[in-house]
Amino acid sequence: MINKDVISLSTKEFLGNLKNFFDKYFGDDAQKKIDLMEYLPEDKWLEIKKQGLLAPFLPAEYGGRTPSQKELLEVLRLAGHYGVPVTLRTGIEGALVIQPLTKYAKKELIEKVLPFIFEGEGGGLAITEPDSSGSAIAKEMLSYYEFLENGNIYIKAKKYWQGNSQSDFLLVAAKEKKGEKMEKSINLLFVPRKNIKFTPIKSEGLKAVRYAVNEIEGEIPAENLILLSEVPRKNLREFQDLFIRSRLQFIGMTHGIIENVHNNVTKYIRNKIDFIMHELHEIDSRRAVSKVLYDFVCKTVSPDKPVNDKLMEANIVKAVASEYAYEAARIAQKLMGAKGYESGHPISNIVLDIRPFTIFEGPNDMLFAEVFDQFSKTSIEEKNNGITLNKGMTIYERFISDSRFVFENGKESLKAVSENIYNFINIYKLSDINPVKKVFAGKILSKLFVLGRIHNDAYTEKFLVREINKDILDFNY
Structure with missing residues (x-):
């Protein structure tokens, strides 16, 4: 599914190879540059995936690379140099689909799903519900599944704001229903496109990553169930671990984006006017803070070890990194003047696309309050x-x-x-x-x-x- 030649490359060679493919489609000199204000063409995205884009997220036993948190974050960082949607889609398919799939699913299901990712349109993780706000773990979650007499599972759920909606599948978070009672623990289910009715969401930005309201209903095989733990009381802990890891790895995306902001704005600034230099220092200071957090995650996190002891740190990383990336983009847009408001300009695109990072996976003010609680x-x-x-x-x-x-x-x-x-x-x-x-x-x-x-x-x-x-x-x- 992945070009075998890239698996044996050194990290430097591997990242260099990916950069060549990013340049081909998203670089300044790309002959047919892809418009990131529209959906990423699946054939082009698939070609990049074949070059090992998601290999650092994939265990070696399934054809991935040797586990390395540094390499994983470097891929997200590099992708961030080409646009918010490029790194976001990498993160969705890597951190929110491949990592939980390969950690919790049985081997037979993993081998069934991976071709959808590496030979098809991939999928997303469906958690947020329109009828219960953004509460993912709380008792308000309404999505459920129940076992039928024929051995299959019936699932009913309504989810929205999942990146990669309308793709080949969703991993759907739901609770088991027994009679009229809904269990507290949450598990994941692999649901193919045929069981999902999509209503596209007209978002202001991030158009390159499809969002939709997903109405999910129907029978699926029992083997599509992904138990987060055989012990029900541990399921929520594992579900939380998924989000903690995602928030920690968020820094790979935001750090690449803030570097992208710096690189773009310095291309256009010519006159060393004192206040302009002051504003450039403001961007650089936020980039420096981002680098500290980036190094922290590289140093303290491992792809194959639990992270449920790092909830406070994950909330700090996600909230500070996304806040400063957004602030840096706004400063850059101001420095660009009217140019920074032109549709399709790199800085304009970044400002529009980065703001949701301060809201997704927990609004930052809520996360800061949780930091104090923790x-x-x-x-x-x-x-x-x-x-x-x-x-x-x-x-x-x-x-x-x-x-x-x-x-x-x-x-x-x-x-x-x-x-x-x-x-x-x-x-x-x-x-x-x-x-x-x-x-x-x-x-x-x-x-x-x-x-x-x-x-x-x-x-x-x-x-x-x-x-x-x-x-x-x-x-x-």
């Missing part, structure tokens, strides 16, 4: 060591006790970096933070997480201190 509870490591937390602790006391917040850059303490921030988090106790202030406290903590991992970069450190002080003003408003 910070104010015992971590998995602390639970295993029998440690409990006192809600009367100040934020600072919790900060220095939490091993997830470290200063790797040689600074002795937070006070040595910023006395103002140090004093602020010494004032408030964990129990003082109301639901609104959780959002701003989460923003502060997320940037402190990055701040402690900056090495020998006084400019980016100064930038983050400024950003945290802005969040403190919002917190106090």
Whole structure:
């Protein structure tokens, strides 16, 4: 299914080969450049997949490459240099389809589905429902399946905002129904196109990645069921693991996009006017923060190891990375003047397509609030060591006790970096933070997480201190 020659290439050669194919269809000098404001032609996309685009997501036993988180993120980063839809579709098929499929499905089903991905139009992961907002795991999920007397499964679901809708299949999240009772645990089901009625969504951007309302109903073979765990109480944990991994790997997409923004804007800036240079530094600072998060994920995540102990870190990575990529794109569009508003201009496309990244997989404000919630509870490591937390602790006391917040850059303490921030988090106790202030406290903590991992970069450190002080003003408003 994949060109075997590319499997044995070194990482450098492998990425170079992919770049050649990206250039062929999306590069500035492409003879028949694909319009990313329209759906990606399946024949062209399939040709890129044949060159190993998704191989880092695929276990070696099924024809993929040796597992490497760095290589996986590098593919997403490289794809981001050619447009938001290019890296997004790579992420959808790799992180949201191949990874859960090959981790949880039985071998027979895996071998049945992979040809749809590597020889057909692929598929997507269907979770979000129009009748229960964006709540994926909560009891509001209405999608269900039930076993029939003939041994098949009947499934009924309504899903929307799934990338790759209208493709060959969807992996559908649903709960088992027994009589009138709906189980709490969630599993996935492989549902082919014939069981799905599509109503396309007219989105403002991301037109190259098809979205639709998907009405799913009918009988499917029982072997199409993908149990996330044989133990029902563990299913939600595995379902959560899927999202944690996806949010952590989000940084590959956003980092490539923010580099793309920088590369594009510097092509057009000619005059070194002071304020323009200031705005370029603003883009560069956000790119530097993104690089810190990118390196963190490369260092601490492995494709073949669980990540359910990294929920707080995943929310930080996704929220900060997408926020800064969007802000960088908006600054670039402003610097381009009227040119940046032209339909089809690279910067115009990026601004339009990147904004949903701050909403998809959890709106960022919600994720920042969750960061504070996760910070104010015992971590998995602390639970295993029998440690409990006192809600009367100040934020600072919790900060220095939490091993997830470290200063790797040689600074002795937070006070040595910023006395103002140090004093602020010494004032408030964990129990003082109301639901609104959780959002701003989460923003502060997320940037402190990055701040402690900056090495020998006084400019980016100064930038983050400024950003945290802005969040403190919002917190106090």
